Amino acid sequence: MSHPTLAKAPIEFYDRSTGQVAIEEIYGEGFLRWAYGNPLGRLSVAVAVKRLWFSRWYGWRMNQPKSRAKVQAFIDNYSVDPAEFADPVETYATFNEFFYRRLKPEARPVDADPSVAVFPADGRHLAIKNVDVADQFYIKGQSFDLAKFIGDAELAKEFAGGSILISRLCPVDYHRYHFPVSGQAGSVQSLDGSLRSVSPLALRRQLSIFWENRRARTVVDSPNFGKVIVMEVGATCVGGMHSTFEEGAVVKGAPKGYFSFGGSCVTTIYQNGAIQLDADLLEQAAAGRELYAKMGERCGHSSRS
Template structure:
């Protein structure tokens, strides 16, 4: 019963009124009593947590928890791109010349995802990667490379589920949900990190300051369920050979090797 309730609350709620009510509850001190059952239901690894379970003041406070220092190790090789999140890699594929990607049998326009054909143009015939974060996962986002932020902008107004069923049966979730795009120049090329909200409007909070990013550095966090889409330029990445979909990854683990722009 509890598991069904949480799945309904966290993964399927998207109406403005219900989202607002749940958001208020999750941020209130009254929600503290559900933290232990949430942790049990989603089998949260408490050994990794920065604080003890009883120290979290609300469900929201617990959901955006940090980890103990050293819990995640970032691949040190300078040409390695690493996972920005703990997640399941749901899909990897090409960006076709029409600036579209095919995810779970559905077609998404990356021009719509990024807001314009001009913004999407650098990724024509490039590669995309979809990383889904369930309620079980650690929900802070780290930089996948060292580099400079070229631009950052937000789009969309409502958020629908982005889990496997949401991607399969939803309507334009990756390109219509509330999302924040961060474009990073890593010296030999650029990539776009698209943070896609899954339930609450404005559920993505940035924490980094300045334009410089260090690989593995914390960038932002999701308030609730969410997805990250990575977009690479043509021939911009050589994927790690050991990735078999759906692949479970953690922050800092190698996704592939960056290749110089031509």
């Protein structure tokens, strides 16, 4: 029997740029609703889709020269703006090269105020003001297990009662991610796991996907925000999470890495009392909606300022 909510309910989000609530256009929507809302679909997820070989196989397909034929149709179908691209469309040899494309710097201006934190990626963002009471999201009774998600119980204690910003990237989005604050960045710690969808269609059913999927953790010591954790989370069909930065001093908005093909997310974790998240983020979260905004736009300001 299909799950009625997953089978029919649209995904609403608030678009900060327009001030309007919109319905998400989901890439591969039919498959996702079947996979997470139908018993047979859920079996397929358990048997194949969450396995690493499935994502590696799909990632391999997107790296083949013939995948290039999908690029223009994708641009047309999802209204992607080529004027933002750092390189001409015809230079992408594969779909994956297009997928993790670079943009012109002016396409994503970064808020220059040092007391402001920014979104690390384009996407739909969900703010959780206090991770200890995060069970109002997705499904009642599901709590966010911070220690399992971070993969370090001692480190998690330092973030008890902290704030989380979940930045969910869809296949139609720009798939490079950046530092949300300036500071000293530590090394990347990889955490093994499976690769399942991070779409609300999946998370509404099983929030534990967050700490069961593959993850990469970086701790940034920021003069304005204290200790900040930036976590990349892999998802179904993500060919890889690729870090491009060097350990040491980083500036807000600097490139951190990119995802190969697939949906995925970046999660930023702030210590208790370190950040005042923007009012519209919190208002939309209270309404059960994500907020769409682009990398470099402000998401909150330091409580120290």
